[in-house]
Amino acid sequence: MKRHAGRLPLVVARVFSPLLVSLFVTLFAALFAALLATQAQAQIDKIMIPAGTPEDRDLQSISNEPDAAKKLAMYQDFVQKYASNPAAVAYGDWQISQAYQSAGDLNKALEFGDKALTGAPRNLDILVAQANIAQAAKDNGKLMDYAAKGGEVCHSIGKQPKPADVSEEDFNHQVKEDKEAAKNSCDFLESAGFNVIASENDAKSRMMYIEKFSAVFPDSTFQDQVSSYALYTLGPGQLNDQARLLAYGEKTLAGNPNSLPALLLLAGSFVDDAKPGSVAKAVTYSQRAIAAAKAEQSDADKSRKLSAGMAYSVLGYAYLKQDKTAAAIPELKSATGLLKGQDDQQYAVALYRLGFAYAKSSKTSEAREVLNEAVKISSPVQGMSQDLLAKVNAARAKGK
DSSP: OBOOSSSSOOBBOOOOOGGGHHHHHHHHHHHHHHHHHHHHHHTOOOOBOOTTSHHHHHHHHHHTOOOHHHHHHHHHHHHHHTTTOHHHHHHHHHHHHHHHHHTTOHHHHHHHHHHHHHHOTTOHHHHHHHHHHHHHTTOHHHHHHHHHHHHHHHHHTTTSOOOTTSOHHHHHHHHHHHHHHHHHHHHHHHHHHHHHHHHOOOHHHHHHHHHHHHHHOTTOTTHHHHHHHHHHHHSTTTTOOHHHHHHHHHHHHHHOTTOHHHHHHHHHHHHTOOSTTHHHHHHHHHHHHHHHHOTTSTTOOHHHHHHHHHHHHHHHHHHHHTTOHHHHHHHHHHHHHHHTTTOHHHHHHHHHHHHHHHHHTTOHHHHHHHHHHHTTSOSTTHHHHHHHHHHHHHHHHTTO
8 A cells, every 4th residue: 555645645556566457457346346345334435546547647746746836736637637536536625625724725725625525525534634724724613513524424433234245253353443543533523523612602602512512422531521511501691591401411311320510400400490399309419419429439539529519508408498407407517518618609508508507497506607607708699698697696686
């Protein structure tokens, strides 16, 4: 095998000896058919230019041209000359795209790269090249399109039925080779797609990218982060789409039952939902989050402890709403212990809830202690903590 010059590879079948020319002529059709069968198994496009053909000879001449402008013109002539050969056109357009990228004309580079994809839509090398150009052009929409198309190709490897004339061993070996060959490209496209989500400021666009990404990278290494972005995007302050948020959370848990972002957001959503049965669901989800976080283990990091603290806070709040004040107090004490020094806002919320539970249980000394701490923190519940502390102090003054 030999690769033509260029930053990305072209697969070429080459004849190594004149003695093999006649054999090549008679066997080429069979070899090419076998190659197509292999490509069908892998679901990955490869551009094939057989060695010794006029196209191959012209490409050799182009690759030997040192002048960039002349080389570009030669590729343009090549595409016109071999317009009836889809593989030659795809490769020529690809190289023209690369030439425009080198010259700094990213729009032209994307244009001709897209033309190349028309002839080879499942070619990972071209998709990676286009993703790089879109990244340089800061075009998030196109970058996600290329990542998503690449994700479809990556996810399809090994999913197609085994051909009847191929043994199980050969088929599995071919799939393994295809996955290994595609790994770097697939990893790059997955990372590129995630970076689009992470860098997008517009909530509607971000959610559109999340849905595209999730469809083609269902087992992504970024699954938890993508879920967090989705739940945040659908939540208050962003799209504020409660029904869609709940549906996405349930879908996330179907694929990953221990997803802490999904468990916490569903717990928090249901605890404030007035529908019958919602608070009971909040109890269930918060308990699941506590179990998944495993904050009591020696290897628990800050993130797991924070998640557990938030879950304990929601669980205690849910018990308060169910008039189970005695049950709420130990959960809220666990919450404050885990959240202190980790997140001031969540810590303040847990303190307020614990102060409320103590006050409701007529434990005024304990209520005053936690509320005095809560009022020192600038948070959404600071005013509520001050009001409750005033009531607790007044009740204590009256000897209640």
